Amino acid sequence: MIQKKICMLGSFAVGKTSLVRRFVESIYTDKYHTTVGVKVDKKIVKVGEQETTLLLWDLEGSETEHDLRKSYLRGASGYLLVADGTRKDTLYHVLSLQSRAEETLGPVPFLLLLNKSDLTDMWEIDDRERSAIEQKKWKIIDTSAKTGQGVEDAFLSLTEKMMEKHNG
Amino acid sequence: MQSDAPDVLDQELTASSSNDDESMAELRTLLLGPAEKQIAEVHERLTDPRRQLKEVSHVLPAAIRSRKDDELTDALAPTVAAALQQSVRKNPKPLADAIFPIIGPAIRKAIAAALSGMVQSLNQSMTYSLSVKGLQWRFEALRTGKSFAEVVLLKTLRYRVEQVFLIHKETGLLLQQASAPGIKVQDADMVSAMLTAIQDFVHDSFATPKDDELETLQVGELTVWIERGPLAVLAAVIRGNAPQDLRTVLQETLERIHLQFGQALSEFQGDASPFEDTAPLLEDCLEAHYDTGQDSTIRRRITPLTVVASLILIGLLVWGFFWFRDKRRWDGYVERLRNEPGIVVSEDGTREGKRFLSGLRDPLARDPNSVMQEFQINPTDVVSHWEPFQSLTPEFALSRARSLLSPPATVRFSVKDGALVAEGFATHEWVTETRRAARFLPGLAGIHDEKLLDLNRIQDPLLMFQLDRSELVPGQDEKFNLLVGDIERLQAIAVELKKNVRLEISGHADGTGTEARNAVLSEERARTIATALESRLPKWPNLTIHAVGSRERVKEEVTEADRATNRSVKFRVIATDVQ
Numbered sequence: 001m002i003q004k005k006i007c008m009l010g011s012f013a014v015g016k017t018s019l020v021r022r023f024v025e026s027i028y029t030d031k032y033h034t035t036v037g038v039k040v041d042k043k044i045v046k047v048g049e050q051e052t053t054l055l056l057w058d059l060e061g062s063e064t065e066h067d068l069r070k071s072y073l074r075g076a077s078g079y080l081l082v083a084d085g086t087r088k089d090t091l092y093h094v095l096s097l098q099s100r101a102e103e104t105l106g107p108v109p110f111l112l113l114l115n116k117s118d119l120t121d122m123w124e125i126d127d128r129e130r131s132a133i134e135q136k137k138w139k140i141i142d143t144s145a146k147t148g149q150g151v152e153d154a155f156l157s158l159t160e161k162m163m164e165k166h167n168g
Numbered sequence: 169m170q171s172d173a174p175d176v177l178d179q180e181l182t183a184s185s186s187n188d189d190e191s192m193a194e195l196r197t198l199l200l201g202p203a204e205k206q207i208a209e210v211h212e213r214l215t216d217p218r219r220q221l222k223e224v225s226h227v228l229p230a231a232i233r234s235r236k237d238d239e240l241t242d243a244l245a246p247t248v249a250a251a252l253q254q255s256v257r258k259n260p261k262p263l264a265d266a267i268f269p270i271i272g273p274a275i276r277k278a279i280a281a282a283l284s285g286m287v288q289s290l291n292q293s294m295t296y297s298l299s300v301k302g303l304q305w306r307f308e309a310l311r312t313g314k315s316f317a318e319v320v321l322l323k324t325l326r327y328r329v330e331q332v333f334l335i336h337k338e339t340g341l342l343l344q345q346a347s348a349p350g351i352k353v354q355d356a357d358m359v360s361a362m363l364t365a366i367q368d369f370v371h372d373s374f375a376t377p378k379d380d381e382l383e384t385l386q387v388g389e390l391t392v393w394i395e396r397g398p399l400a401v402l403a404a405v406i407r408g409n410a411p412q413d414l415r416t417v418l419q420e421t422l423e424r425i426h427l428q429f430g431q432a433l434s435e436f437q438g439d440a441s442p443f444e445d446t447a448p449l450l451e452d453c454l455e456a457h458y459d460t461g462q463d464s465t466i467r468r469r470i471t472p473l474t475v476v477a478s479l480i481l482i483g484l485l486v487w488g489f490f491w492f493r494d495k496r497r498w499d500g501y502v503e504r505l506r507n508e509p510g511i512v513v514s515e516d517g518t519r520e521g522k523r524f525l526s527g528l529r530d531p532l533a534r535d536p537n538s539v540m541q542e543f544q545i546n547p548t549d550v551v552s553h554w555e556p557f558q559s560l561t562p563e564f565a566l567s568r569a570r571s572l573l574s575p576p577a578t579v580r581f582s583v584k585d586g587a588l589v590a591e592g593f594a595t596h597e598w599v600t601e602t603r604r605a606a607r608f609l610p611g612l613a614g615i616h617d618e619k620l621l622d623l624n625r626i627q628d629p630l631l632m633f634q635l636d637r638s639e640l641v642p643g644q645d646e647k648f649n650l651l652v653g654d655i656e657r658l659q660a661i662a663v664e665l666k667k668n669v670r671l672e673i674s675g676h677a678d679g680t681g682t683e684a685r686n687a688v689l690s691e692e693r694a695r696t697i698a699t700a701l702e703s704r705l706p707k708w709p710n711l712t713i714h715a716v717g718s719r720e721r722v723k724e725e726v727t728e729a730d731r732a733t734n735r736s737v738k739f740r741v742i743a744t745d746v747q
Binding site: 025 | 354358361368439
């Protein structure tokens with residue numbers, strides 16, 4: 001059994017926690033976000049024959065750069081960036097989060113999750129922006145906490161990427 | 169023109185010199201060509217820094233190794249010191265990490281020494297009242313060699329390490345976990361991650377100097393102790409009050425893990441299987457100490473001293489048993505001897521390692537050695553010294569009398585009132601001898617012989633008969649009466665002694681007359697007396713009267729008086745034993 005630490009980063013109220021709630025094992029409640037600034041969940045993912053346990057550090061939603069606690073990032077093998085598709089500023093924030101993460105962790109695998117994809121009429125991310133991001137070689141997955149769309153896929157993809165990196 | 173000549177000369181010179189040069193060059197090339205190449209190469213080697221570097225690096229390790237003396241060390245020392253200094257200045261972490269496994273014990277040693285001094289003074293100032301517990305603990309301190317204060321601290325502890333987590337420091341991932349029996353642990357991996365997050369949180373929020381880290385979490389009865397190493401963190405969940413010793417245990421365990429698993433720790437990418445072997449190390453930390461006094465830290469070590477002491481104790485017990493047994497036997501023996509008639513014990517003790525006994529012993533008394541056997545005492549272990557003496561107790565007087573006088577079966581001896589009592593009947597010789605000797609018997613004051621019948625009183629007398637007649641010569645009534653009386657006495661004694669007696673009456677005749685007549689006569693005479701006796705004596709079952717005639721003469725006949733003697737009847741007493 002392999003264990004990996006991954007982090008989940010994003011602004012306030014992008015729906016990080018509700019996104020994964022159904023898919024992870026939890027023993028800690030959300031209040032940890034406001035007290036300690038992080039909540040740890042567990043997800044077991046099977047890639048081929050290999051089972052991997054992901055320790056998911058769900059970091060407190062941040063608004064400014066200062067909010068990101070670098071110490072929580074330490075040792076992560078990968079991370080998920082979550083933005084709210086109905087609020088463009090969250091996407092910009094995520095971009096800066098990514099650079100800070102990469103500063104701390106180096107070039108570890110990550111994914112961008114565009115959440116609340118069920119709210120199509122409130123969607124603020126247009127194709128131009130999407131392709132700009134894709135050009136940076138980022139993988140984007142559209143997710144919805146409501147429907148659960150894309151979540152399993154996100155974990156699976158990230159794990160695959162991390163295994164690739166691991167196995168060299 | 170002279171000016172031309174030099175020019176031409178010059179030209180020519182120059183030309184020739186240039187020709188010379190050319191040829192010189194050619195010559196040089198021919199001669200020195202190969203060598204030149206080499207020289208150029210060497211030149212390059214010496215001047216090209218990269219090549220120089222290569223060269224030196226090739227030979228440098230060997231060169232250093234070949235220098236085994238102090239010169240190299242001396243040369244390098246300042247450089248190394250300066251390098252270390254700079255390294256520490258730039259970033260102390262690598263160096264600290266490198267020496268982490270050893271620095272811990274070194275520091276602890278120093279602290280322990282300092283503390284023991286403190287504990288001593290604590291001991292003195294500790295006023296533990298004269299309670300039973302206090303005294304017990306003082307005794308235990310003496311016995312185990314710990315100071316009293318230590319014992320007190322130990323005694324008041326009660327705690328249990330319930331869980332131990334080994335966590336990868338950087339990622340917060342769980343490497344290995346151990347828990348005490350009965351403790352359920354769920355989601356240890358999430359707990360480890362959260363614990364790591366909390367440590368980071370505390371450090372970020374509160375720690376001022378960079379190295380302050382969270383060490384203890386306390387909630388109610390539970391305490392979480394966190395020990396940090398360069399690559400891994402050890403967290404222990406403790407219920408109760410644990411001593412600082414336990415921290416040391418955790419630290420040592422962490423150090424050992426870094427030593428043994430250092431490489432695995434630094435290469436950790438998420439696979440925790442290499443750390444399964446840390447389980448025993450973690451389990452060793454799951455200590456539990458209870459207040460009931462059965463403290464496992466004060467281990468009852470089976471030291472050689474206790475073994476020897478127990479052996480000695482057993483030996484003492486065994487020896488004690490044997491000594492007691494032997495003493496009892498001896499005392500019994502001596503007591504018995506003291507009570508034995510004819511033996512007087514005067515001294516009872518030990519001489520030269522053997523038991524010693526001395527006293528007086530009547531030769532007729534029991535042999536002390538046979539008494540020894542009764543008490544299972546080995547005669548070779550005893551030295552005895554018995555002086556012969558004559559006991560004057562009635563028993564011994566009697567025994568002595570018996571052995572001296574040899575009474576026949578028809579006589580019975582006893583002692584009464586300090587005098588010998590002889591009952592029965594015996595020959596005259598014996599009776600006379602006895603009567604005489606009885607005066608000299610030690611311990612006996614004379615002899616009572618009323619019931620001792622001298623058989624000669626019966627066997628001596630002759631009852632005379634008239635010539636050629638079976639009638640008694642007159643005037644023998646008294647003699648006859650006496651005889652009867654004696655026979656009666658004989659009978660009575662016989663009854664008492666339970667003996668049967670046969671009275672043989674033999675008649676005789678003198679030499680005159682015919683043999684036939686004499687035979688008849690003698691028989692008649694005997695029968696006469698027998699009849700007379702039977703009429704006089706009661707019928708006693710134990711007395712038989714036997715009348716016979718006899719051809720024997722009583723006396724050689726010379727004178728008439730002799731012939732008269734032969735005309736008689738004589739008695740003989742024969743005793744037979746009880747059927």
